[in-house]
Amino acid sequence: MVGTAHPTALHQVRAAVLANVKPGLVLWCGLVLLLAAYAWSPAVQSGLTQWGAFKQAWGYPGSFFTYAAFAVLVPELLAWAVLRLPVPPTIVRDMAFAFLVFGVIGMSVQVLYAVQVGLFGSGNDAATIVKKMLFDQLVYSPVSNFFMVAVFIWKDEGFTAASLRRFFTTDFLSQRYLPVIIAVWCVWGPGVLVIYFMPTALQFPVASLILSFWILIFKFMRKA
Known part of the structure; x- marks a missing residue:
């Protein structure tokens, strides 16, 4: 019997691009609304400023709990309330693990932003934004997303040593x-x-909002 061949890397890239067209468009529309709200609403500006001050005052613990809450708690609660998704029996264990993982990622995001200020300054001119975007997407994101994918698969496969070896295949x-x-x-x-x-x-509050919105979009897309 002939086994099923795995898709090639090129096919995987094409499938990933196609799968993210619709959620990407929704996210981009949301970003336009966020920018408009920030530009024209003093209440939004004040809220983000207070949030940023709170996060700065609490340092890494603030980054941990903020990022984890907006990556895990907010999307899950809204999904249950709006989408009426069923609650799996392992929900407490799964959410606790996800909270820990995204909390650690949140602290790494704080480190990323601090490093970038040291490397490129704190301006928002076009050249500085492009430098930070490239560093983010080509240096930080490949590492952080490898960690995220690997650790969730490791958990799903029972934290086995075989899983750890397979992550570099x-x-x-x-x-x-x-x-x-x-x-x-x-x-x-x-x-x-x-x-x-x-x-x-x-930057950290806005990143948390975008992350939460992104996760919610995928939940809605899967439900549709």
Whole structure:
């Protein structure tokens, strides 16, 4: 019997691009609305400023809980309330693990923004924004998304040693990791531009909002 061949890396890239066209368009429209609200609404500006001050005051614990809450708690609660999605029996364990993972990623995002200020300054001119976007998407994102994909698969497969060895194989990189990083590059470019357009103190709150919106979009797309 002939086995089913794995899709090639090129097919994986094409599939990832096509799968992210619709959610990407929705996200980009949301970004336009966010920029408009920030530009024209003093209440939005004040809210983001207070949020940024709160996060700065709490440092890394603030980054941990903010990012985890907007990546896990907010999308899940809205999904249950709006989409009426069923609650799996493992929800507490799954959410606790996701909260931990995204909290760690949130702290790494704070480090990223601090490093970029040191490297490129805190301005929001076109040259600075482009430098930060390229560093974000070509240096930070490949590493952080590899960690995220690997750790969730490791958890799903029972934290086995065999899973750890497989994370550095060609099969894992082309079949599991490549579609994720292609999706990030296809969709998050405009989002990253919006983040680095903001003052440094507001970049983390805006990134948290975009992340939450992005996860919600995928939940709605899967439900549709």
